[in-house]
Amino acid sequence: MTKKLKPESLMMSYGYKPALSEGAIKCPIFQTSTFVFQSAEEGKAFFEVAYGLRQPHKGEELGLIYSRINNPDLEILENRLTLWEEADECAVFESGMSAITTVLLEFLKPDDLLLISGPLYGGSDHFINKILTKFNIHVLAFKVGQSKEDIIKMVNDSGLAHKLALIYIETPANPTNDLIDIGGSKEIAKLFSTSEKEVYLAVDNTYLGPIWQHPLRHGADLVLYSATKYIGGHSDVIAGACLGNKGLMRRVKGLRTFLGNMASPNTGWLLMRSLETLKVRMDTHAYNANKVAQFLNHHPRVEKVYFLGNLTEKDGEQFAIKNKQCLTNGGMISFDVKGLEKEAFKFLNALKLIKLAVSLGSTESLAEHPATMTHIDVDDTLKKELSITEKMIRLSVGIENYEDIIDDITQALDSIGN
């Protein structure tokens, strides 16, 4: 076949050889801790390559050794995940937090400066500000809407510019869908890189997922996922992933081996099953979200809707960033009801089809209250600045029939008045 197959056509078979598994059409769960070597010489060769003591010979693959280092369910899954964004390599983890913390620990050391965007996912924010700082890592945060010149000035004014080692961003930001320019962030990283030290850019791409935004193409060095969300997509597994070039991924996988926070074979198998439907699920999430947003935009009990599809020329840079890096409007919508916490809670308590739960990116629609749930930890001033108020609801639009989702929202909004 001369024409290159699209990733969605490869998700059912890529990287798996049925002949090695009794002809099973699907990759079995390799529920095993260790692998038998055919000879002592083979075991020695596998270890030499795994520990980087020599380069593999031409055509030599990394042999299976021990499931903390490699396992077919993880390797095949990792190979499939690289296809969506044409990454060299991928590493999967037991959670999104594992992927994120491993990258932060690998690319930072005491006295380095870390530049982050705000707001970040609560877990990432906690690890960075409460744990990394214990190891004397300096943290500087910029906000959505701050210009590149402003950010550069802030880094220079800190007196720590020469210590900048990593830029870590999350876009779109949760829960407001505010965007950060990935290409612009890379320019900042380049500006502070020297011949001795390259400043890397890592992007948490959980919110849009691997189909709708490709940070590596816009200059990111590493992409991170909570695979618990869209990649897993069924609210039944916790997992994470990191993708990037060979050299950086060798470092990430090296640390993963010694932290021992790789995903289990069973998780690998579940995520492979999820990847087969990733494209169709994402298409439906995006389609439904557009329908739901259009409905919310015109509802008298709704004050404001935070949705990528609502950006227009008037929004200036935000609109420009969206056109540059987002391939759809995504599946996440936040909106303010008219009223306060009482009205927001009435709405949430009245939902029937939509489940009242945190997390996102699953087949079923989910709703939550950022101010008192996912973002309860964010300090009050920042909450106000970010418009995370008592009246805000966050909606992860699922793949149910969109009319049923809208009907459920309608009856729940109506219940506010009673």
Ligand SMILES: *Cc1c(COP(=O)(O)O)cnc(C)c1O
């Ligand atoms: C959920 C989430 C994480 C953390 O992932 P876990 O799989 O829960 O460890 C990180 N970043 C974002 C944006 C998330 O939504």
